[in-house]
Amino acid sequence: MAGVILLLFCTLMWWPHATVSITLESLNATGSIRDGDTMVSAGGIFKLGFFSPGSSTKRYLGIWYTNSNTTVPWVANQETPLNDTSGVLHVTNHGILILVGGNGHSVWSSNASNLPLRPVGRPVVQLLDSGNLVVTDGTGDTDSGNFIWQSFDYPCDTFIAGMKIGKDFRTGLDRYLISWTSSDDPSPGMFTYRFELSGFPEVIVRDSSTIRFRSGPYNGLRLSGMLEMKENPIYTFDFVFNEQDLYLTFNPRNSSTLLRGVLSSENGSIVPFMWNDPNRGWIQNLPLYIDNCDRYALCGANGICDNNRSPVCSCLSGFSPNNPDEWNSVPGSGGCGRNIQLNCSSVGYIRVPNVKVPETKHSWYNYSMNLHECKNLCSSNCSCTGYANLDITKGGSGCLLWFTDLIDMRYISDSGQDIYIKVSASEIAQNESTRHATKAKNRTRIIATSSALSAGVLIAVLTIVLFLRRKKNLKGLLSLKSDNFSDYQSSKDLELPLFDLRDIVSATDNFSIKNKIGEGGFGCVYKGVLKDGQEIAVKRLSTSSKQGINEFTNEVKHIAKVQHRNLVRLLGCCIQADEKLLIYEYLPNRSLNFFIFDFVCVFLSGYMSPEYAIDGLYSIKSDVFSFGVLVLEILSGKRNRGFIHPDHHHNLLGHAWTLFCNGNSMELVADTIKNTCNPPEVLRSIQVGLLCVQRSLEDRPTMSNVVLMLSSEVPLHQPKQPGFFNERDLIQDASSSSDAQKHTCSNDFSITVIEAR
Structure with missing residues (x-):
């Protein structure tokens, strides 16, 4: 047998180019590993050998963490376990890893695809610092990526740094995650996490053949529906899509950070973990999809999901439930159909902002077109149902077209993208008077209070409690003239809509004491109802406050930029006469203050920072x-x-x-x-x-x-x-x-x- 160097080292620490080589003689005379032998990485991070998962007695070849021997990112013989401790791992002169049982029969081979064999003069097996087990042609050169075989091409249920999920179009190799059957059984389970290539590629999570989750297409910033892919201090990611490759990969920002994502065998979510310390072990973060609106096609065809509404499903503008009785019973059931059928010669478009765009299975895309060209192309094709930019960075570019019902849309208030939906021109004319009210209603956000408070929910409270000031009585405001606005009449200056004081006075019944729902250092908070029926909360700045127009407008500009799906939504402001008002959405579930301290009316202070209060x-x-x-x-x-x-x-x-x-x-x-x-x-x-x-x-x-x-x-x-x-x-x-x-x-x-x- 040709000389073989076997490197049995694995680490997720991101140390460039460090490897550990173990010669043939250092193993044994045959260059093999038997059950009971374990090889420890030079840094002591990983071990490779045979193990039994959970309560199982079956034996598998795998790699696990030294400090957490139940954490196994890769298993060789997932589908063919050994029933005893007779397993032996061999390396052939063709550079093939072979696992045999006690009867000498092969139970697993790295040549899983039965590729043509060619002798390798001096095959080298190395487990790189990235956790990738590779076979090279004897040079030991791993920088070129010219491997005979690598374990990263055959992932199990764990996504680790440097691994690629996607497809190599040159070889046809499809890399995807597949869950374990259970914690006791690493054989392939029911869930897969995989790019699907019909139309523009998306990651699809399937439970057997049933779609459970859809990532949305890559839009230049992230996969459209995966908010967790936004820039963060823990890791970076790359999405590559060209004639040769399609893949998603990630790397930690800090070289000492250990990260992994595991495809859950229970619900198909990707659960991220970060290593903490020996006392705390792996810290589990929130799964990468967790709420109702992440459930695939929850609201049916031409419906849209808003996780901060109840019920969460509604029809897109220009559409109504196909079966109203069924929809009223279970919103989303039966989907939505057009109010007015399309006439190819007379169409228009309704812009729906801040969304996860629909399923791209039957879409068409072009990177070079602009949005105007995209619209014209959609208008010229009777089958086109909507269009959007393919890339939303730098003002937007590219073209993405849909030709069927729009499936699996949801609102993403803080960082979604726009889609333009084709409707009949007469539909636009009929609904012009109510369209804005409907859109405002669809974008209303409420804060759900729970015992397990996330950081995002806590931040939401800040928007409520920070600017509560002192109260003031107001008389005779209904007689004010509409031309009594300050110099800040332009909503462009404040980046928010301006409300007419007369409308707010009417909505709050002249700031009636019966409508007061809270009080703080800045003044009082009143419940109100606008003419279109929308409930609002009005924060009224007291004239005894030291804050002037400049400070108030600076404050409003800051709040306007802090919009998030877990934040109470600022609808606008009013600067008129001596009044300075902030108009928020109304929170029917009451404030967090009620749940912490139990009383009915909110009188809050003590939250203002020194520089703000003074x-x-x-x-x-x-x-x-x-x-x-x-x-x-x-x-x-x-x-x-x-x-x-x-x-x-x-x-x-x-x-x-x-x-x-x-x-x-x-x-x-x-x-x-x-x-x-x-x-x-x-x-x-x-x-x-x-x-x-x-x-x-x-x-x-x-x-x-x-x-x-x-x-x-x-x-x-x-x-x-x-x-x-x-x-x-x-x-x-x-x-x-x-x-x-x-x-x-x-x-x-x-x-x-x-x-x-």
């Missing part, structure tokens, strides 16, 4: 301060304002910081959760909250870093003294931020290292 200066770091206050209130079950500790007279922020400095942060935690919580997670949350409420806005983290700190184990800075340490600090905190640098504490229970990127 100088009227608003920035994104003002939101961060409010978020920190909220975190500490949730953990303690106490309000910041009104809390004065009998021993030191500090408010909640000062009390929390004092306990932190003394290493006694758990004393802050409410008794109702102290006995059931995870102490390390609670202590970390308290430290993050204190970092958010630091007096100087320069010291506070950004919200993206806050989310990272709460969802991972990145090291944390020591927090400095909070703003508004006690009630008297409202005046004292007007001092310069340099004074805050002096107020630090030492806490041996925290780690001060570099901040995560």
Whole structure:
């Protein structure tokens, strides 16, 4: 047998080009591995050998993590397990890996496709730092990618860094994930995660032959329906689609980060994991699709899903339920049909913004056309039902056309894309008066309160509580003239619609006390109903507030940019006479304040940052301060304002910081959760909250870093003294931020290292 070098090393640490070679003699005389032998990687990260998953007694050849021997990213003989410990792995002079049982019969071979064999002078088997097991022609050169065979071409249920999911058009090789049958059985299960090539390619998750999820086409930023692919501090991804290749791959931003995504055998979702430490192990993040609207074709043909509405399904504008009775019973059932059938000579288009575009199975695409050319092409083809840009970056480019019913659409309020749906010209004329109201209704967002609060939901609360100010009585506003607007009449200046004060006065019954639903430092909040029936919440800035027009408009511009599917939606504002109003969607499920503290009317204060409360200066770091206050209130079950500790007279922020400095942060935690919580997670949350409420806005983290700190184990800075340490600090905190640098504490229970990127 020709000399063989067998490298049995696997690591997901992203160290460039590091490999470990093991000579034939270092294994045994035959160059084989027997059951009971394990090879440990040089870095001690991985082992390769035979194992039995879960409670099974069957034997498989696989690679697992040294620090987590139940975490197996790749299995060789998934479908042909061994019943005993007689298995032996051989390497042939053709560069083929062969697994044989006790009877000498082969149960698995790396030549799974029965490719033509050719002798290799000196085959080399290496398991690269990426986790890719490769066979080369003896040179040991892995940089060229010229492999005889590689395990990355045959993934199991795990997507790891550097792996490609997709198709090689030159060889016909199709790389896709397939779930395990169960945790005890790694044989191919029911779910697959795979690119499908009819029309423009999309990733499809199937349960056997049934489609469960569709990613949407790549739009220049991400796969249309996968919000998790947006730019983030943890990993980057690449999508490649050309004449030779179609694939999706990802890599961690930090070379020391271990990441993997597992195709769940229970529901077909991709569950991302990140290695934390030996005590915490793998940290599971949210699956890559989790809500109702991610269920394939939930709303039927020509329907659209909005996860923040109830019911979630509605028909697209220009369409109505095919079976109204069935639809009323189960919205989405039976799908939607056109109100007016198309006449090829008289058509128009309805723009539907911020969506995951429909299924592209029967689509047509062209990268070189612009949107105008795309529209003309759709208009000239009677079968065309809609069009959109193929690439939404840099103003948009390319053309994507649909020719059948529009399937599996959903709203994505913060970063969706536009689609133009073909309808009869008479349909547009008939519905012009109600179209805008319908669109506004379809885009309404409500916040669902739950016991397990995500960071996104917590951020939503900031939009509600941050700007509550002082109240003012108003009389005789119904007699105001419409020409009494300020210089800020243009919605373009504020990037938001402007409401007429008379409409708001009418909607709130002249700001009647019976419509007041909350009160805070900025004034009062009133429920109102507009003429079209839409319910709103109106925040009314008190004239005693120090905030002027410039500060108010600056604030509005910032809020307008913070639109998210988990955020209460800002509908517009009103700057007229002496009034400065913010108009939000109305939240029928009441505020988070009700669920934390139990009372009926909301009177909130104590969330404003020092620079905002004292100088009227608003920035994104003002939101961060409010978020920190909220975190500490949730953990303690106490309000910041009104809390004065009998021993030191500090408010909640000062009390929390004092306990932190003394290493006694758990004393802050409410008794109702102290006995059931995870102490390390609670202590970390308290430290993050204190970092958010630091007096100087320069010291506070950004919200993206806050989310990272709460969802991972990145090291944390020591927090400095909070703003508004006690009630008297409202005046004292007007001092310069340099004074805050002096107020630090030492806490041996925290780690001060570099901040995560």
